[in-house]
Structure formats: structure tokens, C-alpha cells
Amino acid sequence: MTAPTPRRAVLVAALAVATAATVSGGGSAAALPSSPRGPGRTVDNRFWHSHEHWRAGTHRGTTPAAGARPGLEIATAAGRMEYADPHTGRKSTWEYATWTSPVHRSTVPATEAIASWNARTPAGTWIQVELRGTYTDGTATPWYVMGRWASGDRDIRRTSVDGQTDGRSTVWTDTLAVDAPAAGLRIADWQLRLTLHRKPGADHGPTVWLAGAMASAVPDRFTVPAAAPSGTAHELAVPRYSQETHAGQYPEYDNGGEAWCSPTSSQMTIEFWGGRASAADLAWVNPEYADPQVCHAARSTYDAAYKGCGNWPFNAAYAATYRGLAGVVTRLGSLTDLETLVRAGIPAITSQSFLPGELTGAGYGTAGHLMTVIGFTAAGDVVANDPNSPDNASVRRVYQRREWENVWLRTKRHNAAGKVVSGTGGVCYLYVPAAASPAQVEALRTVGVL
Template identity: 65%
Template sequence: MARPASRRTVIGAAVAAASAGALGSAAPAGAAAPRRAATAAPAAPRTVDNRFWSTYTDWRCGDAAGVRAVAGRRPGVVIAAPLGSAEITDPHTGRTQSWEYATWTSPEHRSAVPATEAVASWNADTPPGTWIRIELSGRYSDGGRTPWFVMGHWASGDGDIRRTSVDDQGDGKASVWTDTFAVDDAASGLRLTSYQLRVTLYRRPGTRLTPTVWRLGAMASDVPDRFEVPASVPGPARELDVPRYSQNTHVGQYPEYDNGGEAWCSPTSSQMIVEYWGRGPTAAELAWVNPEFDDPQVCHAARFTYDYQYAGCGNWPFNAAYAATYRDMSAVVTRLTSLTDLETLVRAGIPAITSQSFLEKELTGAGYGTSGHLMTVVGFTPDGDVVANDPASPSNEAVRRVYRRAEWERIWLRTKRLNASGRVVSGTGGICYLFWPVRPTPAQRRALEAVGVH
């Protein structure tokens, strides 16, 4: 569970989507087609647009300044000839160092969804002595342009820089809240209509070191402002065999990484899915963990997803980037539109990490309420209820939970809710992390494409 005053609440107070209506849901595979009316109902408006650059052609289409595209099993961009060097002070260590740098800037992507929010995500390898900076700039529906907003300073390790988001970014029309670009007053009708992403690759001067960026992109969205969501029709049952870890067995561990326990829902969930795909840290990589602690890989995930500005492990893109540091793994942050989307993924063997907030009475069997919590959806019962690995459990054995479909779908997809004080606060509107192998099966590829991820 996230800390009580999360930046999601801040976003919800600042952003009220102006478009009305609700997200549609497709009928499950094999279901009988409904009887058609004389005039077909209009399709629900599209609310989510994903664009990720990851192919050799993609990397050759951008603006390369000191970088080159590399082909092979996993195409990407690397430093070719640095543009120069810069003195950069890490705000979290106070250390000033010189870094050589080069940049890759994406073509401008016109979003199919004029957006109130955008979340970038990336997959990269950053050997010691290297790191990357990710930025977003776009065009508004009123014709104006944003500045370049920093979406993260990132490295897989923490010896060269401190992995961090950047606070206090805004232009009077939009702001960046940790990992999310958000229009300040969505009710005004202002939207982000197109955007570019820029990644700057850094290395120690005088070396041949280089980061490799394999995937870069963003999810842009305009989810309707709503307290309720329509119920989707249950599809076929399936449950995936995903490892189960409790965050609460780590209470008080590593205060420097937000003290374990309820603050570790995101890295605990991420670690479950990393291990589902047969990946994970080696014994040598876990040697730093206190040997008295159980499940040291959860501690490892917390350390290497920790955002030093946010002072927590719940930065969405940092969790996706962590998963992609493992062999041949891809990962993104996106939004889904219904439990039908999750069923499509689970049927193909892809679990998902979802973000939700709720009062204890709103989710039967949870036994707690939260202003923000990540859990892993691993399956569905024959009745369509959600099988979740919920890390907010007292033990690993208690992690598997079954939650009522309608309740769970509501707390995950809504964008507004009432908190325990009766105040209107935000919901996360279908946010999830997806991790999958670089070379998915044909069925997995089709499932990802069905939910807009390529």
C-alpha cells in the first residue's frame, strides 16, 4: 500500500476529465452476439493511446544526436559519438560529476486520444558508469507547446546517481506529479494532442561505456470522470501459477528504502511477476541483504525501484524498468479498460499488476482500506471473480485472495471516490504494469495487441 497522501490523490484533485460516458467492454471469446437494435449504438470513445518505440526501424526514425541504432536480438540505441560533456550535481548526494552525453528524440506522435494524462515508460541496460534521463514535450489542443518535462533520471543501479523523479515542474497548463504528466484543469477542455520523448544517454568521460535503450514510449489517456463503472461480462476461468510474497513480512526492514511493510506493495508485486517469468536476482546480487531476512529478492526489488525524490518504491515506470533489467524482459505502464482486458491477458498467460484505492467496506475480504495499493491479478474463477496475489497479507501463504468481480472492477477503474472522511479524492482509472518476454508466444502477442500494447 502506498503512503496515506499519495501523488495520485494530488492528481485527482487537480484533474477532472471533462468527457462523459463510460468505458465499454468487449464480450468474452465464444460468447453469443447480442441481438442488434435497428440502429447500432455508437462505439464508446477511445480513452487510452499507447506508443512505444522498440524496433530497429523505430530507432532509425528518430532524431539521433550522438547515438546510433543497433540491430540484433534486441534492437536499441547506444552512444556513438558524444555531443559533449556536462557537469551534473546529483541533488540526493550533492556530488558533482562530469558526464559525456548523447540524445535520441522520437518523432512527434499524434495521440489517438487527446489526453489529460501521460505516463512514460522505458526498458534499458545501464552498466555501472552510465545512466539515462527521460523527458516528454508535447503540443496542446490550444496550439501551445509544453517545455521538456523530466520524467525520470534512471539507472538500474544506485552507485553512480540516485534514481529519481523531479518535483516542481509545470508551465501553468500542466504539471508533472512524480511519474505522471497531468493537465492542471481538464474541465477547461485543454488536452495534450501530441508529444515527443527524448532520452539522454550519459557515461563517464573517456570511456567506451554506454547505456542501451531498448524500449521508450508513453501511455496517453483521457479517462471519464466517474465514481462508478459498468460491470463487464465474465469470461472463461483460468489461474496462473505466480509466486506469492507478502510485503508485511518485511515491516521495518531497510528504512532507507521506505521501511518495508505497507510501503512495498509495488516492488513485492513486481518481484512476483519477474519470478513468474523465470527471472530474478542471483545469489551474488542478493549478497547485500541481511541473511536473517526471508525472501531477500523482495528487499532487492525495493532497493532497485526506490525513487529518491518520491522517497518510496511506488514510482510506476521505475517498477517497469526494474522488471526489464532481467534477461529478455519487456515492461510497460498502461491503462486497461475493463476486466475483459485482464481476462484476455490471463488467458494468454500474462498476469498484471494493478493499482487501486478503496475503503475497507468496498472490497469484501480485504480486511483493510488504502489510498493506493498495488496487487497482482493472476486469474479468474468460474464465476468471474478476481484471483489476486495481494501482498497486503500477513504471510506468503495468505497472499492468494479471491475478490468479488464487481467490487474489484469498480475500485480499479473509477477515477473518483470518497475517502474515509467523505472527501472526494482520486482513483487510478485502470492503471497497470505489464511484464512479458521479449519474444512472446503468438497468443501472448495477440493478447498484448488486443489491449493496445505493441
């Protein structure tokens, strides 16, 4: 039911001493922002995706591409490089071009940042996404690699990059985090660098449709204030898939279906929006396996360094490989935000962790698990498609509002041994049509994503 140790669970071990002074008791609640754009906000999102966006920044061989979905492409190679893939041992030569974004001044002096990107990478192409921040003392981080990515796995292995640190901040799989936030250091601004690769002499390359990041400074908290329910029931007809259906299948992708909560949730949401894997995409899957598209999702989100399918941006990028879909990773501040999205027709894939008994009706505990929120009852309880279910028919669950709210939004919790470990602080994946409706755009603006 769980992926490899979540990046926040790893992060908390490194920060435990530094943040001890900011954690009070075990039952205190920090205030949530009154609105995503109001005083006390804890999350800032910035994504480039329009033709005007792609014209900005610094181009070295790249060019903005017009069309129904504007993007960034290679106009002419800026140079060549050799890449030795650490996961295959193969060395290959690639042409490349780069785009460096304008500097984005975050409205939230941040302790963490997570990049997102949406791209098309035909055979013989791939992209690298880097992020560089400026600390509040005026010094800069290195250019950190936030992902080396391709939609397939024939040319390179999709991967995060371990071991990146300057002694003040560290990349934990997909999250750039300040090492000692209790000391007051923050990331004041940041920029992205995209490197597009193609085989030498090729007349085509990748296209990047969206790139950006979410920066956040969510306070340490074991409990969160309750958000009042809207009083209106609403539920979206999201397909239901169980990860347990795939237990033991393709163990080379993170031990098989037992750990596929993230790609299973992604596939449910992709199909809600009409995305369908082609017969060619599924040809490699054993025809005896049910729901082969879930196996395809696991292979398409697998991070060779993390050795799992739970890399957050890799899941969002996978969703965007389906025609007309965009995907980002962000944090939301309350269940009110989730209700706003659901009322606009947008399901959300949420990340949470909890002990057995902390979420009534779940029947399990987890150090990190993804599920898809599809609605709310009139009483405000959460309706979720939980992939940790024995079969597809039992995926739909109703969880008590107050319990679910706390296990999703908290950043600190106690594990079964009584040790303080981390929660995700409201992380979610949002997949929406690239040409979203006015109501969907307004909902995304209301929760601070646009």
C-alpha cells in the same frame, strides 16, 4: 500497505475545483470504450522498440544497435555536462548523447501521459527520459523530465523531478497531467527525448531497448459499467510474496516492507517469467531476512524524490533489467481486457484504492495499493496475489468481481472523511517476454498495448 500519497491522490487536490463541473453526483457511470481500438477509446499507447524504430527520430551521437533485442546506444558523445545530484550532493561530469523520437499524434486527446522505458545501465552510466507535448491549441509544453534512471544507485540516485509546470500542465512524480481538463485543453501529440550518459572516455554506455508513453483521457467516474465474465476459470502459477514479511526492514527505502506493495508485486511477476536475482545482487541483504529478492526489488525501484518504491515506470524499468523481460505502464478499460491477458498467460499488476469494506475479504483500506491479478474463477471473480497479507501462504485472494472492478477502474471515490479523492482509472504494469509468443502478442494488441 501503502506507498507515499499516490500521484493521482495529489493530482486530484489540484484539479478538484477545475473538474467539479464534470463530476456528477457520486453514483453516475461514464461509458467505457467498446473496445481498446474502437469509438470512445480513452487510452493510446506508443512504444519504440525495434531496430526500425530506433533508426527513426533525431540522433545526436546515438545509434541504433542490432541484435536479438535491438536498442539505442551511444556512438559518439555529443557533449559533456555536469550533474549535481540533489540526493547525494555529489557533482560529476558525464558524456552524453541524445535521441529525440518522431512526434506521435495521439489517437486520444489526452489529459495525462505516463512514460515507460527499458534499459541496461552498467556501472558508470544512466539515462534521462523527457516528454514534450503539443496542446490542442497548438502551443507546446516544455521538455518535462519523466525520470533520471539507473538500475543501480552507486553513480546517481534514481529520481523523479518535482516542481515541473508551465501553469497549464504539471508533472506529478511519474504522470504528466493537464491542470484544468474541464476547460477543454488536451495534449494532442507528444515526443520523447532520451539522453544517454556515461563517464568521460568510457568505451561503453547504456542501452535503451524500449521507450514510449501511454496517453489517456479517462472520464471522471465514481462507478463503472460491469463487464460480463467470460465464464471460464483460468489461473496462473505466480509466486507469492508478502510485503508484511519485510515490515521494519530497510526503512530507508520507504519505511520498510509495510509500503512495498509495488516492488513485491513486481518481484512476484518477474519470477513468474523466470527472472532470478543473482547472489551478487543479493549480497547486501541481511542473510537473516526471508525472500531477500523483495528487499532488492525495493532498493531497485526506490525514487529518491518521491521517497517511495511506488514510482510506476521505475517498477516497469526494474522488471526489464531481468534478461528477456519487457515492462510498460498502461491503462486498461475493463475486466474483459484483464481476462484477455490472463488467458494468454500474462499476469497484470494493478493499482487501486478503497475504503475498508469496499473490497470484501481484503480486511484493510488504502489510498493506493498494488496487487497482481493472476486469474479468474468460473463466476468471473478476480484471483489476485495481494502482497498486503500476513505471510506468503495467505497472499492468494479471491475478490468479488463487481467490487474489484469498481475500485480499480474508477477515477473518483470518497475517503473515510467523505471527501472526494482520486482513483487510478485502470493503471497497471505489464511485464512480458521481449520475444513474446504469438498468442501473447495478439492479446496485447487486443487490449491496445501494441
